[in-house]
Amino acid sequence: MDAHDTPTHCExxxxxxxxxxxxxxxxxxxxxIRDTHHAIVEVFESFWHLDGRVFRTLRDLLAPGRVARDYxxxxxxxYIAPLRMFVVATLLTFFxxxxxxxxxxxxxxxxxxxxxxxxxxxxLAKQLEAATTREEVIRIRDQALAEVEAARETVDGVxxxxxxxxxxxxxxxIRGAAGNRIxxxxxxxxxxxPPTASAADEATGATEATAAEVEADATPEDAAExxxxxxxxxxxxxxxxxxxxxxxxxxxxxxxxxxLNRKVGRAQDNIPRLQQxxxxxxxxxxxxxxxxxxxxxxxxxxxxxxxYLFSRRLYLEHLVVALYSHVFLVLTILVQFLLVALxxxxxxxxxxxxxxxxxxxxxxxxWLPVYxxxxxxxxxxxxxxxxxxxxxxxxxxxxxxxxFAALYAxxxxxxxx
Numbered sequence: 001m002d003a004h005d006t007p008t009h010c011e012x013x014x015x016x017x018x019x020x021x022x023x024x025x026x027x028x029x030x031x032x033i034r035d036t037h038h039a040i041v042e043v044f045e046s047f048w049h050l051d052g053r054v055f056r057t058l059r060d061l062l063a064p065g066r067v068a069r070d071y072x073x074x075x076x077x078x079y080i081a082p083l084r085m086f087v088v089a090t091l092l093t094f095f096x097x098x099x100x101x102x103x104x105x106x107x108x109x110x111x112x113x114x115x116x117x118x119x120x121x122x123x124l125a126k127q128l129e130a131a132t133t134r135e136e137v138i139r140i141r142d143q144a145l146a147e148v149e150a151a152r153e154t155v156d157g158v159x160x161x162x163x164x165x166x167x168x169x170x171x172x173x174i175r176g177a178a179g180n181r182i183x184x185x186x187x188x189x190x191x192x193x194p195p196t197a198s199a200a201d202e203a204t205g206a207t208e209a210t211a212a213e214v215e216a217d218a219t220p221e222d223a224a225e226x227x228x229x230x231x232x233x234x235x236x237x238x239x240x241x242x243x244x245x246x247x248x249x250x251x252x253x254x255x256x257x258x259x260l261n262r263k264v265g266r267a268q269d270n271i272p273r274l275q276q277x278x279x280x281x282x283x284x285x286x287x288x289x290x291x292x293x294x295x296x297x298x299x300x301x302x303x304x305x306x307x308y309l310f311s312r313r314l315y316l317e318h319l320v321v322a323l324y325s326h327v328f329l330v331l332t333i334l335v336q337f338l339l340v341a342l343x344x345x346x347x348x349x350x351x352x353x354x355x356x357x358x359x360x361x362x363x364x365x366x367w368l369p370v371y372x373x374x375x376x377x378x379x380x381x382x383x384x385x386x387x388x389x390x391x392x393x394x395x396x397x398x399x400x401x402x403x404f405a406a407l408y409a410x411x412x413x414x415x416x417x
Contacts, residue, residue: 065378082323288412292405
């Protein structure tokens, strides 16, 4: 039989075929082993059902509440099932987010006032490496932070949105590099090794400061700040130690406290690494956020069930609403990730293009709560007053849940980076 010949009987149950699928067992009439094109399409169909439903679902999602309302009304064949759509959209969004957003490659101002893409540039790194006293490191750090803060202002009198977005990450990178240098000086002081003289000391002929002097001259306040720079966790007024000074929750069982202290130990080991490379935290958070969202969806559906208790809708119906609303949420985040990546590509070349992207980002975030409000109104059909009251209370409760989810993502990033 030729590869393109359609069989007259089902190859699975031998039932005479009356179309593209067997009406008895449901098997396709096309054998993917003999049809390469169909085999490829079948792989994608397992996720997307590439028969037009993905594009129809995305198109109708633009109208608040249309997909969820039609799906609940029984028009299921035209749309991708809500759980499948949510899973695919979430995985795609945070996969793109890992590559679209960077914490270490951020615009920092240069000598001529133009933004460059860098975390801690080579010149600053050399200055910190050459510094031999804690005071010198702090002076270099503060000067670099002042330059980054100045980048927030203007370039030739025109605001630069990309610089403003990179400010926080740039500060983290500079503080991390300075903290690492202070830690090196303190370790050298403990070992009794004199550091290399700085360029500034050589130029002025100043007496070389030893690492021991850095330790000896430090005040109690300096020591506390040094501890902060070294990210030493403290409990009961003493540095954390898994045996001598563990973190203990009195009402937890021993195995739970052991687990907690293992996580604290991993966090303390990871924080210096995250100072040097904040992208490690970003990658860990991107992996943890999908799990947090999966946990939020059924809880949000339960809240909808409570708030619309007299609507006589089943919990699974509220779950459909929750899933499709979260699909729109994660797709909004996906577009934001893409806009951030685009902004990073054009910010150094066109101030006005970067500003336009910033306006789009702001408009998209403003549209999101309006979209969800309209979706809630159209699906449940209550008056505007009751809808607004429920939306406000439900939104605040959900905001608390999102805050806990974000905290979970950060903590998960700290202990797994």
